[in-house]
């Protein structure tokens with residue numbers, strides 16, 4: 001893949017920033033490899049992108065839903081032709097293994113198709129009026145210009161799961177992707193460009209979060225902002241958009257528990273813990289980070305977990321034998337090292353890993369061993385804060401009631417899972433766990449595009465994304481009363 005500089009996509013044209021500056025994206029598996037560069041854009045360019053989106057709004061919302069859907073089908077088809085290239089760029093830019101990157105790209109394509117079909121579905125209800133000679137109905141209408149601010153960990157799926165519903169319901173969009181995932185997002189926009197959306201309907205602008213992201217949050221012509229990322233940034237965006245009367249949706253961190261009950265299938269529970277905790281190098285907001293195990297099987301579970309974790313192959317995501325890639329960036333690498341040191345300082349026992357990997361080619365990347373802490377208590381930092389790295393915290397409990405209380409003892413509430421065959425435990429878990437995604441005998445990660453996605457407590461702004469739930473955020477309702 002040749003290194004390339006990508007422009008912004010504004011009003012249907014690729015345009016370089018007047019700043020003359022670019023942001024380089026490097027490969028976390030090989031720090032010296034530049035994957036590509038994107039524009040370091042200015043506020044004026046953001047204003048231009050928002051102006052284009054505003055200008056395109058009327059004609060776009062007046063198209064039939066099926067016509068808007070055709071553009072999404074077209075984008076999906078073009079992405080399918082370019083799947084390999086997009087996935088390769090993703091692996092090189094943020095490090096997840098190539099099969100995971102391909103899976104994510106395929107998921108983006110399926111999301112586009114799902115929402116394309118939405119253009120042919122109901123957009124309201126007929127409601128009986130108390131006046132027998134009148135006709136009353138509700139009708140969903142677009143919110144307007146939508147600002148989309150996304151993280152680097154799912155650089156294809158997250159921008160698409162926000163843009164596709166925004167577009168099908170008649171909104172126009174301005175995407176500001178994470179700087180560390182911008183080259184991959186630019187590849188997606190190349191497909192959107194080829195799909196031939198009317199000028200101004202989809203816009204792509206790169207640059208720093210504090211200039212372009214904050215600018216989207218502050219812009220009075222941006223009617224709604226949808227964000228996924230860290231809690232601090234998310235709260236600030238919510239406050240800024242809310243203060244000017246805009247609509248916002250925030251999806252933020254998680255500290256997701258997986259409860260291992262004494263009656264469970266231990267092999268399945270071990271596999272799910274490793275997959276949910278360490279796939280994508282633990283860089284999913286839905287990843288399992290607290291493993292809460294009943295004391296009767298604690299030692300047996302731990303032994304098997306350690307045995308299997310030792311076999312994990314760490315390396316460049318482009319290498320077919322790699323199960324776990326590097327941390328996505330130097331910043332993330334340093335954060336993970338900080339939490340590993342903090343865990344040790346606060347008295348957790350390191351049962352596995354904890355070291356930086358430097359053997360052979362690994363020295364060129366941001367590699368950390370799969371790390372498992374034992375004897376973790378709920379007051380420890382590693383049991384409370386989102387690490388976003390390959391670190392699991394084992395915690396021991398006596399009863400399932402204790403396990404659920406412990407699981408709820410964090411500020412987050414995104415995803416949670418339990419491994420058990422006991423129906424009473426399953427029912428009380430479903431009832432009592434404070435999480436937006438509740439998973440039984442399955443890992444905490446694994447989001448289905450047709451179902452609502454979002455968290456409780458500090459994990460989200462009470463809103464839900466994906467499936468039919470997306471309609472709530474990307475539309476507003478008109479109630480129409482007609483009397484002849």
Ligand SMILES: NC(=O)C1=CN([C@@H]2O[C@H](COP(=O)(O)OP(=O)(O)OC[C@H]3O[C@@H](n4cnc5c(N)ncnc54)[C@H](OP(=O)(O)O)[C@@H]3O)[C@@H](O)[C@H]2O)C=CC1
Pocket residue numbers: 149150151152153176177178179180207208209210212213214215217228229230231233234236237251252253254284285335386387388
């Ligand atoms: N829940 C989730 O899905 C995710 C959670 N995280 C958590 O966040 C931590 C940090 O990750 P990071 O990517 O830095 O997350 P951030 O919240 O910093 O970034 C997410 C997005 O917001 C943008 N942004 C940054 N600062 C501002 C600002 N002041 N105003 C508006 N937008 C802004 C970023 O742009 P830019 O990239 O240019 O800074 C990026 O597009 C991780 O360690 C993890 O704990 C991260 C990713 C996803």
Ligand SMILES: O=C(O)CCC(=O)C(=O)O
Pocket residue numbers: 153154158228283284285286445446447
């Ligand atoms: O688990 C998934 O597939 C999606 C998780 C997610 O949204 C995230 O990590 O940002």
